[in-house]
Amino acid sequence: MATKAMDFALGSNPHACFSINPPKLTKVRVFTIRCSAPLSSDSAATGLVERPWKVADARLVLEDGSIWRAKSFGASGTQVGEVVFNTSLTGYQEILTDPSYAGQFVLMTNPHIGNTGVNFDDEESRQCFLAGLVIRSLSIMTSNWRCAETLGDYLAERNIMGIYDVDTRAITRRLRQDGSLIGVLSTENSKTDGELLEISRSWDIVGVDLISGVSCDAPYEWVDKTKSAWDFNCDGRDGEAYRVVAYDFGIKHNILRRLSSYGCKITVVPSTWPASETLKMKPDGVLFSNGPGDPSAVPYAVETVKEIIGNVPVFGICMGHQLLGQALGGKTFKMKFGHHGGNHPVRNLRNSCVEISAQNHNYAVDPASLPEGVEVTHVNLNDGSCAGLAYPALKIMSLQYHPEASPGPHDSDCAFREFIDLMKSVRQNA
Numbered sequence: 216m217a218t219k220a221m222d223f224a225l226g227s228n229p230h231a232c233f234s235i236n237p238p239k240l241t242k243v244r245v246f247t248i249r250c251s252a253p254l255s256s257d258s259a260a261t262g263l264v265e266r267p268w269k270v271a272d273a274r275l276v277l278e279d280g281s282i283w284r285a286k287s288f289g290a291s292g293t294q295v296g297e298v299v300f301n302t303s304l305t306g307y308q309e310i311l312t313d314p315s316y317a318g319q320f321v322l323m324t325n326p327h328i329g330n331t332g333v334n335f336d337d338e339e340s341r342q343c344f345l346a347g348l349v350i351r352s353l354s355i356m357t358s359n360w361r362c363a364e365t366l367g368d369y370l371a372e373r374n375i376m377g378i379y380d381v382d383t384r385a386i387t388r389r390l391r392q393d394g395s396l397i398g399v400l401s402t403e404n405s406k407t408d409g410e411l412l413e414i415s416r417s418w419d420i421v422g423v424d425l426i427s428g429v430s431c432d433a434p435y436e437w438v439d440k441t442k443s444a445w446d447f448n449c450d451g452r453d454g455e456a457y458r459v460v461a462y463d464f465g466i467k468h469n470i471l472r473r474l475s476s477y478g479c480k481i482t483v484v485p486s487t488w489p490a491s492e493t494l495k496m497k498p499d500g501v502l503f504s505n506g507p508g509d510p511s512a513v514p515y516a517v518e519t520v521k522e523i524i525g526n527v528p529v530f531g532i533c534m535g536h537q538l539l540g541q542a543l544g545g546k547t548f549k550m551k552f553g554h555h556g557g558n559h560p561v562r563n564l565r566n567s568c569v570e571i572s573a574q575n576h577n578y579a580v581d582p583a584s585l586p587e588g589v590e591v592t593h594v595n596l597n598d599g600s601c602a603g604l605a606y607p608a609l610k611i612m613s614l615q616y617h618p619e620a621s622p623g624p625h626d627s628d629c630a631f632r633e634f635i636d637l638m639k640s641v642r643q644n645a
């Protein structure tokens with residue numbers, strides 16, 4: 216039987232794959248696929264058919280001496296940071312723009328990332344502050360009605376390094392066993408493995424003030440609410456407006472949107488804004504936001520918190536919770552590998568309900584170090600660590616996790632209602 220030349224047409228169905236099964240096939244016309252991972256350029260030099268995959272061009276060198284070869288996307292160069300793993304299945308864009316990841320590489324345990332691209336609405340801050348992204352498999356196509364661009368283009372525009380085709384499972388097991396590790400990510404062939412190892416071993420994240428690099432420079436008003444199509448918890452809003460000053464230690468925009476949706480008039484202030492200026496603004500309440508790094512590295516922020524508590528109701532979220540813990544006389548400590556993900560069970564000890572929460576922290580408050588009168592209100596059910604505090608006498612409440620996040624459930628959104636009620640109780644008794 217005569218052999219036949221065959222053409223393969225690339226259809227509009229993005230899931231169509233090439234089937235090169237016919238046994239007598241002698242000539243194949245190959246089409247280029249538009250994808251988020253850059254294609255190898257060596258085909259241009261050789262004149263051979265282009266390979267639709269890329270070869271390893273990056274290394275992640277961990278401080279324990281292990282070297283992980285990978286393929287780069289996004290920016291290129293050399294970057295140092297602490298590697299943490301995040302167990303969220305979705306929400307990589309919110310993770311990329313969470314300022315609390317400053318100084319860290321986020322390794323996603325979900326093996327397939329990038330499939331929904333990125334959009335203009337899911338940003339949690341004005342830029343990506345993290346050191347880089349580590350993933351198993353980078354989706355070669357995007358499929359989502361809100362997608363505005365690919366993850367690779369997005370990271371490249373923001374000068375953030377990413378790697379894929381690396382054994383994220385093996386690295387995660389190492390981090391779980393040995394704790395968070397410092398790593399260096401590099402696409403630069405001129406740097407030896409030894410040099411990269413040296414960089415990783417001479418850098419540290421403990422004791423560094425990372426908040427000053429992410430906070431705003433000057434106060435501003437925040438007005439955006441959660442869009443009505445997305446709002447899920449409109450019951451029980453009493454229509455009264457409460458004035459809130461929100462300290463920006465690296466604040467996520469959704470905290471502000473949720474407060475605004477609950478009727479708050481918000482002024483966001485920089486991390487160094489004096490407590491006296493805040494009290495002059497006569498707010499109904501003060502919010503201490505999430506933020507990156509070691510709470511012990513920002514004594515100025517602890518002082519500010521100390522000067523404010525007792526004067527107005529306050530709500531601390533994540534870093535804000537840790538600063539409150541210290542301001543009340545407690546201690547914080549670094550956890551082995553922290554909590555990063557959208558599926559952490561927390562028990563609310565006041566009503567015994569379990570909330571499925573979004574978390575991102577490496578430090579925690581030691582409840583044994585807290586003075587009498589401070590109540591542990593929430594406990595992380597994975598490891599029993601302190602996940603929430605209250606000091607009713609001073610109208611203080613705080614959570615170690617993220618009530619504004621929507622990891623699927625909205626179990627913790629009621630914390631904003633509680634903060635409103637604290638402010639309301641003071642206003643009613645005034």
Ligand SMILES: NC(=O)CC[C@H](N)C(=O)O
Pocket residue numbers: 315504505506507508509510532533534535575576577578579
């Ligand atoms: N999300 C946060 O506010 C993080 C708090 C702190 N930087 C930690 O890692 O524990």
